[in-house]
Amino acid sequence: MVLIFAETWNGQFKKSTFEAVRYGAECAKAQGSQAIAVVVGSCEPLVETLGAYGAAKVIHLKGSDRFEPHAYATALSALAAELGATQIVLNGTANGKSMAGLLAAMAQAGCISNVTALPSSFSPLTVQRSAFSSKGIEQCSSQTACTVLVLVPNALGTGPAGSDQAAAEDRNVAFVGKTTPGAAHVASGKIPLPEAERVVSAGRGMKGPDHWGMVEELAAVLNAGTACSKPVSDIGWRPHSEHVGQTGIQINPQLYIAIGISGAIQHLAGVSGSKTIVVINNDPEAPFFKAADYGVVGDAFDVIPRLTAALKAHLN
Amino acid sequence: MKILVCISHVPDTTAKIQFTANGAALDPAGVQFVINPYDEFGLTKALQLKESQGGTVTVVTYGDASVEATLRKALAIGADDAVRLDGVPTDALQVASELATYADGQGYDLIICGQESIDYNGGIVPGALAAKLDVPFVNACIGLEISGSNATLLREMDGGKEELTATLPMVIGGKKGLVEESELRIPNMRGIMTARTKPLAVTALAGAAATTSALSFAKPAPKAAVQLIDASNLDELVRRLHEEAKVI
Ligand SMILES: Cc1cc2nc3c(=O)[nH]c(=O)nc-3n(C[C@H](O)[C@H](O)[C@H](O)COP(=O)(O)OP(=O)(O)OC[C@H]3O[C@@H](n4cnc5c(N)ncnc54)[C@H](O)[C@@H]3O)c2cc1C
Ligand SMILES: Cc1cc2nc3c(=O)[nH]c(=O)nc-3n(C[C@H](O)[C@H](O)[C@H](O)COP(=O)(O)OP(=O)(O)OC[C@H]3O[C@@H](n4cnc5c(N)ncnc54)[C@H](O)[C@@H]3O)c2cc1C
Numbered sequence: 001m002v003l004i005f006a007e008t009w010n011g012q013f014k015k016s017t018f019e020a021v022r023y024g025a026e027c028a029k030a031q032g033s034q035a036i037a038v039v040v041g042s043c044e045p046l047v048e049t050l051g052a053y054g055a056a057k058v059i060h061l062k063g064s065d066r067f068e069p070h071a072y073a074t075a076l077s078a079l080a081a082e083l084g085a086t087q088i089v090l091n092g093t094a095n096g097k098s099m100a101g102l103l104a105a106m107a108q109a110g111c112i113s114n115v116t117a118l119p120s121s122f123s124p125l126t127v128q129r130s131a132f133s134s135k136g137i138e139q140c141s142s143q144t145a146c147t148v149l150v151l152v153p154n155a156l157g158t159g160p161a162g163s164d165q166a167a168a169e170d171r172n173v174a175f176v177g178k179t180t181p182g183a184a185h186v187a188s189g190k191i192p193l194p195e196a197e198r199v200v201s202a203g204r205g206m207k208g209p210d211h212w213g214m215v216e217e218l219a220a221v222l223n224a225g226t227a228c229s230k231p232v233s234d235i236g237w238r239p240h241s242e243h244v245g246q247t248g249i250q251i252n253p254q255l256y257i258a259i260g261i262s263g264a265i266q267h268l269a270g271v272s273g274s275k276t277i278v279v280i281n282n283d284p285e286a287p288f289f290k291a292a293d294y295g296v297v298g299d300a301f302d303v304i305p306r307l308t309a310a311l312k313a314h315l316n
Numbered sequence: 317m318k319i320l321v322c323i324s325h326v327p328d329t330t331a332k333i334q335f336t337a338n339g340a341a342l343d344p345a346g347v348q349f350v351i352n353p354y355d356e357f358g359l360t361k362a363l364q365l366k367e368s369q370g371g372t373v374t375v376v377t378y379g380d381a382s383v384e385a386t387l388r389k390a391l392a393i394g395a396d397d398a399v400r401l402d403g404v405p406t407d408a409l410q411v412a413s414e415l416a417t418y419a420d421g422q423g424y425d426l427i428i429c430g431q432e433s434i435d436y437n438g439g440i441v442p443g444a445l446a447a448k449l450d451v452p453f454v455n456a457c458i459g460l461e462i463s464g465s466n467a468t469l470l471r472e473m474d475g476g477k478e479e480l481t482a483t484l485p486m487v488i489g490g491k492k493g494l495v496e497e498s499e500l501r502i503p504n505m506r507g508i509m510t511a512r513t514k515p516l517a518v519t520a521l522a523g524a525a526a527t528t529s530a531l532s533f534a535k536p537a538p539k540a541a542v543q544l545i546d547a548s549n550l551d552e553l554v555r556r557l558h559e560e561a562k563v564i
Contacts, residue, residue, distance in 0.1 A: 009474070069443065069453055094473040097431075098455035098489075101443025104409060110527030111408060111440045126531065131436050132342070135333040138436075139531040147528075150439075178452035178486075179469075182479035192475030198563070222564065234497045240458065241472055246329050246434055247353045247492065255563040266329045272536070276561040278553070279542070289542050294556060298547030310550045314558065 002028040003085040004055065005076060006037040007095060011044040016091035016153045016195050018053050023118065023151055024089040025054020025162060031086065031122050037166070038079060040072060040175075041065040051166035058166045061173045067095045068177030073102035075173050080107050080146060087125065088148045093195065100150045110142035113150035116252075116273075133246045133269035152273070153195045154252045193244065196225030198255040201244060201271070203229035205260015205281065205300055209237035214304045215259065221311045227251065229261050245270035260300045263288025280304070317371035317462070319362045320424040322415055322441070323390055324352040324433035325383040339532040342435070344382075351386055354430025358490040360500055362428055363394045365462060372396045374424075378405050378414050384516060391511035392503030398516040406526045408436070412444035413524035420449060424485060425465070431456050431489040442489035452482040458493025 004024035006017045021037050028035035037055040039047050042065055047058040061075055076099075080088050088103065090096040092113065104111035116137075117128040126141040130152060186192075193199065200219040206212065212226075219226045226242055233243035244251055246269035256274035260281060261267060268291050271277070279292035282299050289295045296303055327333065328348040336343045351359070362373045375390040377383045378401040387398040401418060405411045419427060427449075429442035439455075446453030458477065459470030465484045470477050472493070488494075503511070545553045557564045 014474075069455065070446075073443075073447070094456055094471075097439050098443065098453075098471075101408070101412065101440040101445070102447040102453060103443075104440060104527075105412065105444040105447035111438070111444070112528055113439055114437050131530075131533065132327070132333045133329075133434055133437060134536065136335065136342075136533045137536055138533050140528055141531055142528045144527045179454055179480045179482040182481065184473065184476060184478040186473065186476030190475050195474065240493050241476065243492075250437075255557070255561070269329070276557070276563045278557070289544075291539060292542045293539070293561065294553060295542045295544045296547050296550070296553060297544065303547055303550070307550050307553070310554045311564070314551075314554045314564070 001034045001083050002087045003080050004037045004089045006039045008043050011042050016093055019156055020089050020091040021050050021053040021055050026118050027087055048165040048168050051162055051164045054162035055166040058168045060170045063173045064175035066181050069098040069102050071175040071177035073099045073106055077103055077106035085146050090150045092150050092152050104148045107146055109146040109148050110144040111148040112140050115149050115151050116155040134272045152252050191225040193225050193249045194251045197253055198222045198224035199227050199253045200224045200257045201227035202259040203261030204231050218304055218308045221308050229267055262286050317369050317425045318423055319373045320427045321359050321362050321375045322429045323355045323375050323377045325349050325377055325379050325386040326352045326435040335533040352430050352433050354491050356500055357492050357494045358428035360495045378411050380404050388511050391514045392507040393501050400518050402518050403521045407528045408438040408440035409444055410524045410526045412441045414521055415445050416448035417522040427487045429489050431491045446487035452486040455489040457488040457490045
C-alpha cells in the first residue's frame, strides 16, 4: 500500500495535501494497491473527503496538534511498517522536508526528494526528480522495499482522482518529540511559498522597501504569493522568507512575474521550474528575458499599476 | 563545546552544469567546487559559538581526495581540524550513515548541517543523521542560541517562523539567518597559511550501502524565445496569459 502524509495547518488541509494524496492514489492504482492518507491532529473538514483525491482510507491520528519532526516521523514509520507501505508520500513543504530524512532513516527506506513526475516504474521504483537546482533532470531509482517520496509542490496539480468518500479510522497515539515548539509567527492572509500557484517577485529594481505596496497590490489581484531576489532580503527590504533562488526557496508556480530582477544564474536556478514566466525590466538586455515566456520592457513604477488595473478589469 | 560542521563539496553557484556524454553523471570538467553555501552559514555560526563560549570546530566531508581543497578552505576560514571520510558517496542515506558512524561516541554537542546540498538537492542527510544518532533535529534553522546544554532555536516554516527549544546534543539543518550574509568570513592570508598545518584526518568508511541510485541525468529543454509585449498594451499580456498560457 501507499501511505500519504496529509498535512494540515490551522485545522485545514494544506493545498499541497490534495496533490500528495492524488499522487499517492495514482501510485497505488498503478500497483493495484491501496492509498491510505494519514491526518494528524485536529482537522475541520471531514477527513473522509480526501476520497475525492483518491484515498481509499484515512487514518486520523489524534494526540498532537503541533508538528514535531521526530514525533511525526515515528508515528508514520510505525504505520508504514504495520501496513507494509511500499511508498510514503510527503509534500515538499517546510514540515515535509523537516521530516523526510528522519522518516526514511526510521523506516529503513530510501528517500527520493524533489520528485516532479509520477514513477515511470515500480520495480525497481524509478522516478524523475530535479537536481542541481533545476539545472538537471535526474531519473532516480530506489533499492529498498519502502521508499519515501518527497514531491515538489505544484509539479503535478490537484485534479480529482476519485469520487467516493474514503473510509476513516481514528487512532490515539502518544506523540513524543525531541524538541519543544514554542510560539509560531506566521503572517496571516499571506499565501505561503512554495505552495503558491502564482508568485509576484521583485528585485533591486524596485529601489527601496517603500515601493513594495504596488507589488503587493498586484499579488493580491492575482491571489499570488510575494517573493524577492536575494539582495533585497539581504538589505532587509523584505523578509528572508521571501528570498527565492538557488540559496533561497525554490518554487514551481504556474505563473511567476519577475519585476526589476536581472535574472542572475542563482536566481533562475530557484524559479526556472515555473510554468509561465513574465519579466518586467527597463533594460532590454536583462538576462532574465532569455528565460522568460513573456517580457515587458518598461519602467516598473509605470507598468505595475497599469498591469494591476488590466488584471482587475479582466478578472471582474 | 564540541561542534561538528558537515560540509558538502558542490559546484559553484555560477557553474554551467554539464553531464557526461552518456548522461550517467555530472561532468566535473571546468567546474569550480566550493563549500555548499548553506554550510558556509553553519561554519560561521560554529566559529562564533566557539569564540563566545570556547570549544572546538571540526569539519567533515564524505568524499574522495578532490574534496580536500574544500576542507582546507574551511580550515582557512577558522575550523580547528578536518576529517575526510574516504570514498565517493552516491546517496543521502549512505552519507548520513557514514557521518553517524563517524560522529557516534565522539561527544559532539552540536552537529551543524546545511538544509540542503545545492548539487543533488536532497535535503535528507541532516534529518537522517539525527535519526541515526537519536538526537533532536531542527531543519531550516535560522536562529540558534546556546546556553549550557540548552538550545533556543528559530526555524523557517511555510510563510513564517517558529521558536523552539531543545537539549544538546542535537543536529540542525541550517541556512541564511543562522548568521547574516555580511557575517560570512573570507579566508585571509594567515588563515590560508595556518590551514596547511591544521590536521586533516582521512578515515576509512564503515561501508554503508546506497539505497537509491541515479540512472541518468539530462538538461531541461530550453525555453522558446520570449514574446515581448509593448508596455503600452498590457491588455495584450493579460489576454495571452489567459488564452495562451492559461494561468489566469
Ligand atoms: C553563492 C551565491 C548565491 C546566490 N543565491 C541567490 C539566490 O538564491 N537568489 C537570488 O535572487 N540571488 C542569488 N544570488 C545573487 C545573484 O547573483 C544576483 O546578485 C541577484 O539575484 C541580483 O538581484 P536583483 O536582480 O534584484 O538585482 P540586480 O542584479 O541589481 O538587478 C536589478 C534589475 O532591475 C532592473 N531595473 C532597475 N530599475 C528598474 C525599473 N525602474 N524598472 C524595471 N526594472 C528596473 C535592472 O535593469 C536590473 O536588471 C546569489 C549569489 C551568490 C554569489
Ligand atoms: C566526488 C564526489 C562525487 C559524488 N557523486 C555523486 C553522485 O553521483 N550522486 C549522488 O547522489 N551523490 C554524489 N556525491 C555526493 C553528494 O555530493 C552528496 O553528498 C550526497 O548525494 C548527499 O546529497 P543530498 O543532496 O542528499 O544532501 P543534502 O541532504 O541536501 O545535504 C544537506 C547537508 O548534509 C551535509 N552533507 C551532505 N553531503 C555531505 C557529504 N558528502 N559530507 C558531509 N556532509 C554532507 C551538508 O551539511 C549538507 O548541507 C558525490 C560526492 C563527491 C565528493
